[in-house]
Amino acid sequence: MSLLVASVAVPRPLRRLFSYAIPPALAPRCRRGVRVVVPFGRRKLTGYLLEVLAGDGPQGFAGALKPIEQVLDPEPVLDDAVLGLARFAADYYLASLGEMIRCALPGMQAVVRQVASITREGRAALEAGGGVLRDASLPAIASDPAAREILGVVAEFTSDRGAAIRLEDLKRRVGPRFKARDLARLRRAGLIEVTEIAASAGPRPLLEEHAILKTAEGARGGRQRLVLDALTEAGGRLEVSELLRRSGAARGTLRSLERRGHLALETREIPRLPVSLEMPVLDSPEVTPTTDQVKAIQAIRDAFAAGTFTTCLLHGITGSGKTEVYLRSIEAAVQAGRRALYLVPEIGLTPLLARRMRSRFGEVLALLHSGLTDGERYDEWRRIRSGRALVVLGARSAVFAPVPDLGLIVVDEEHDASYKQDEHPRYNARDLAIMRGKMAGAVVVLGSATPSMESYLQAQSGRYRLLPLPERIGRAGLPPVARVDMRQEFEETRHESVLSRRLLQALEERLRRREQSLVLLNRRGFSTFALCRACGEQIQCRHCSIPMTLHLRQKRLRCHYCDVSREVPASCPSCGSGHLHFGGTGTERLEEVLKGALPGARVERLDRDTARGRGSVEALLTRVERGEIDILLGTQMIAKGHDFPNVTLVGVLAADALLGLPDFRAGERAFQLLAQVAGRSGRGEREGEVIVQAYYADHHAIRFACEHDFTGFATRELAYRRAMNYPPYSTLASVIVRNRSEDRARAQAAQVGQVLRKRAGRRLQIMGPAPAPLERLRGEYRVQLLVKAGSRKEMQAALAETLTELERDPGRVERVAIDVDPMSTL
Ligand code: ADP
Ligand code: ZN
Ligand code: ZN
Numbered sequence: 001m002s003l004l005v006a007s008v009a010v011p012r013p014l015r016r017l018f019s020y021a022i023p024p025a026l027a028p029r030c031r032r033g034v035r036v037v038v039p040f041g042r043r044k045l046t047g048y049l050l051e052v053l054a055g056d057g058p059q060g061f062a063g064a065l066k067p068i069e070q071v072l073d074p075e076p077v078l079d080d081a082v083l084g085l086a087r088f089a090a091d092y093y094l095a096s097l098g099e100m101i102r103c104a105l106p107g108m109q110a111v112v113r114q115v116a117s118i119t120r121e122g123r124a125a126l127e128a129g130g131g132v133l134r135d136a137s138l139p140a141i142a143s144d145p146a147a148r149e150i151l152g153v154v155a156e157f158t159s160d161r162g163a164a165i166r167l168e169d170l171k172r173r174v175g176p177r178f179k180a181r182d183l184a185r186l187r188r189a190g191l192i193e194v195t196e197i198a199a200s201a202g203p204r205p206l207l208e209e210h211a212i213l214k215t216a217e218g219a220r221g222g223r224q225r226l227v228l229d230a231l232t233e234a235g236g237r238l239e240v241s242e243l244l245r246r247s248g249a250a251r252g253t254l255r256s257l258e259r260r261g262h263l264a265l266e267t268r269e270i271p272r273l274p275v276s277l278e279m280p281v282l283d284s285p286e287v288t289p290t291t292d293q294v295k296a297i298q299a300i301r302d303a304f305a306a307g308t309f310t311t312c313l314l315h316g317i318t319g320s321g322k323t324e325v326y327l328r329s330i331e332a333a334v335q336a337g338r339r340a341l342y343l344v345p346e347i348g349l350t351p352l353l354a355r356r357m358r359s360r361f362g363e364v365l366a367l368l369h370s371g372l373t374d375g376e377r378y379d380e381w382r383r384i385r386s387g388r389a390l391v392v393l394g395a396r397s398a399v400f401a402p403v404p405d406l407g408l409i410v411v412d413e414e415h416d417a418s419y420k421q422d423e424h425p426r427y428n429a430r431d432l433a434i435m436r437g438k439m440a441g442a443v444v445v446l447g448s449a450t451p452s453m454e455s456y457l458q459a460q461s462g463r464y465r466l467l468p469l470p471e472r473i474g475r476a477g478l479p480p481v482a483r484v485d486m487r488q489e490f491e492e493t494r495h496e497s498v499l500s501r502r503l504l505q506a507l508e509e510r511l512r513r514r515e516q517s518l519v520l521l522n523r524r525g526f527s528t529f530a531l532c533r534a535c536g537e538q539i540q541c542r543h544c545s546i547p548m549t550l551h552l553r554q555k556r557l558r559c560h561y562c563d564v565s566r567e568v569p570a571s572c573p574s575c576g577s578g579h580l581h582f583g584g585t586g587t588e589r590l591e592e593v594l595k596g597a598l599p600g601a602r603v604e605r606l607d608r609d610t611a612r613g614r615g616s617v618e619a620l621l622t623r624v625e626r627g628e629i630d631i632l633l634g635t636q637m638i639a640k641g642h643d644f645p646n647v648t649l650v651g652v653l654a655a656d657a658l659l660g661l662p663d664f665r666a667g668e669r670a671f672q673l674l675a676q677v678a679g680r681s682g683r684g685e686r687e688g689e690v691i692v693q694a695y696y697a698d699h700h701a702i703r704f705a706c707e708h709d710f711t712g713f714a715t716r717e718l719a720y721r722r723a724m725n726y727p728p729y730s731t732l733a734s735v736i737v738r739n740r741s742e743d744r745a746r747a748q749a750a751q752v753g754q755v756l757r758k759r760a761g762r763r764l765q766i767m768g769p770a771p772a773p774l775e776r777l778r779g780e781y782r783v784q785l786l787v788k789a790g791s792r793k794e795m796q797a798a799l800a801e802t803l804t805e806l807e808r809d810p811g812r813v814e815r816v817a818i819d820v821d822p823m824s825t826l
Helices: 024-029 080-092 097-104 120-127 145-157 167-177 180-188 222-233 240-247 251-259 291-306 322-335 351-364 374-385 396-400 429-440 453-460 486-493 501-512 587-597 616-625 655-659 666-678 700-706 710-724 742-760 792-806
Strands: 004-009 018-022 035-040 043-054 111-118 192-200 207-213 237-239 263-269 310-316 339-343 365-368 391-394 406-412 443-448 465-469 481-485 516-520 529-532 549-551 556-558 565-567 580-583 603-606 631-634 647-652 689-694 731-739 764-777 780-789 816-820
Touching (some): 018 024, 018 043, 043 097, 043 192, 080 097, 080 429, 097 396, 111 145, 145 180, 207 240, 222 251, 222 263, 237 240, 291 406, 310 453, 322 351, 322 465, 339 429, 351 391, 406 429, 453 465, 453 710, 481 501, 501 516, 501 647, 501 689, 587 603, 647 666, 655 666, 655 700, 666 700, 731 742, 742 780, 780 792
Parallel strands (some): 481 689, 603 631, 647 689
Antiparallel strands (some): 111 192, 529 580, 556 565, 731 780, 764 780
């Protein structure tokens, strides 16, 4: 008999697929695209079945394979379009296909639990007793009282039929005496075994069982009577558990009533709707598109009618009405019987958009983003998959949404860094959207006021169709931007202040006129560094080469990279001096400064510290919209796409700090952020104003942003990229080797460098290995290689061959992180 073998992608950082035997009982359900639970090393993983092959008989290779343990889905969850995109992405980013598929199915992981059971040796040790007369052949741990207690509890729950105790339960039962170290020693001594079991398939449809009254006549008394009375009282229909509670009856009673025809039991699915779709819809007034909008919409409709893959770049300045162009294009797609996908960087920051879309598209709108519960996301996912949703609004991973017959993909704020996943696998949803469009024969619309250099160059060369919206909708036009040189401010006032006189005056004026202001400072926390005045040491994170930030409200120093925090020391950790100086200003201090300088003003702060908790950002932004806040200050979160007509002033503090650490995209990022935040001012009927403070404001990114001159900036920036052979004139990949030991990191990076150079040939430029600009992160040293190539194919091939060679040692390849098209080279 020939066995069947499954080819399975597992979510581990290895690019190869793994083979598992298919047990005959599971064979009918093993279809391409279902999730399976498979053993992997000492663990169990949710894998994705990609192919079923005939094995070569029980004696051969197939017989030696580990079997698939469970099939999680009755129907495949991966369709060919999504799988095709995931395959492309895995190749393109040199990532593991299993990890890429996991991104495509967020939240759809089997719940795996760790369980402990006692081994034969464990039982023997327990029975031998733990006193002074202990058996010398037993491991020392067997006589430790705390460890024996763990052993005892595990023994109680282990049975020959495979029962075991969940690790959580074990901890709870043993209580405070439980030490992970003891458990680890018991495992190492072979007395206890810890394994994993798949406890559930992950999210499922939410079902509710209802009882429906048929007839109360001729029923018996007692419990049956009580049930029917309760049901009659409830109007003939009630949820079963509620009915049981009200009547005090048991399930059996309901079943006999059903048999006798008194009632019917019915299971129905309760759709879990994302919160923002349940909120009252926002009716936006019907608008007449401007001439420029009409042109853009028509161009998209034409591309759509032609029925072939096209990419358009909608380059519209802030407030030019890009959203209206997207929405009308989506309407056109829906009218033509196709479906549309609308990607935005972070839905949490544009909460009103979901509600506006809901009012426009109604029930056929689906929402996908990380703020949903697994259950909500799963229900939305199934609504999309079934084709019932015609329009999908989502963030990064929604690029993998199983939308059938996709006709249009919109990528709003296409330049935004949050389209790039900053952990493995590092894909960029904007770029995958284009590939998806190509595969589906769809029209892709990228939109931005500040397009990325990549997209802009494509549009320049004619590969993307450029659709310009050069004018603002309102009468006011773009706001004038004033630059305040803080060096000069200091000369004149002779004291160090956070707010310049000019900005303070402008803020006061807005309060008098009952208009609103935004103030951007792109650094969280109170102070941004802690310095010892005696020895000059900065307090750095123990794990990262990063100064720690003081968070006053939490009374802690915090690392913004690894999020580790520590108490604020009273004296210098290196010399003991009491003269610690907390310098630099973050948003928390700015909030205090503003409240102090403008008593009575309603000041609120928006940054990652205040944005915790579901719906908190939405609530805050709604209050700004309603005019309940005078000044909203915060990090770049305040710059994203908001449309508040009553905001007439935008202040930017420390604009030069936006340039940050040296990185080839630093200028582009600073320009984008400045232009975006400046674009929040004067969007209504009243004219706006922008005030930018900096110590050093001569960088071209700051200058061009202050002049609203995208073309000037792009020309200058592209010349620099060309001269340095940076993207978009080359393809770039960053390879980072991490290790707790600095020496090993260097040695391994040198080795990676050797393999890479051997594979690369002449046409690839390889720089390094050298310490990465952020040399230490999360306790690991980071050594970097940069690969620049004229041809993407050649670069992919060289990197793939290098990885294949490194993958012979899986432990080592996990320490090598490849980032293709990196957003930064830090
Ligand atoms: P962008 O995304 O380009 O910055 P928005 O799409 O937010 O701009 O549009 C800015 C404002 O102009 C919004 O309040 C929008 O409702 C309004 N708007 C858009 N198009 C029109 C139009 N044709 N007529 C009147 N108002 C419009
Ligand atoms: Zn000191
Ligand atoms: Zn850190």
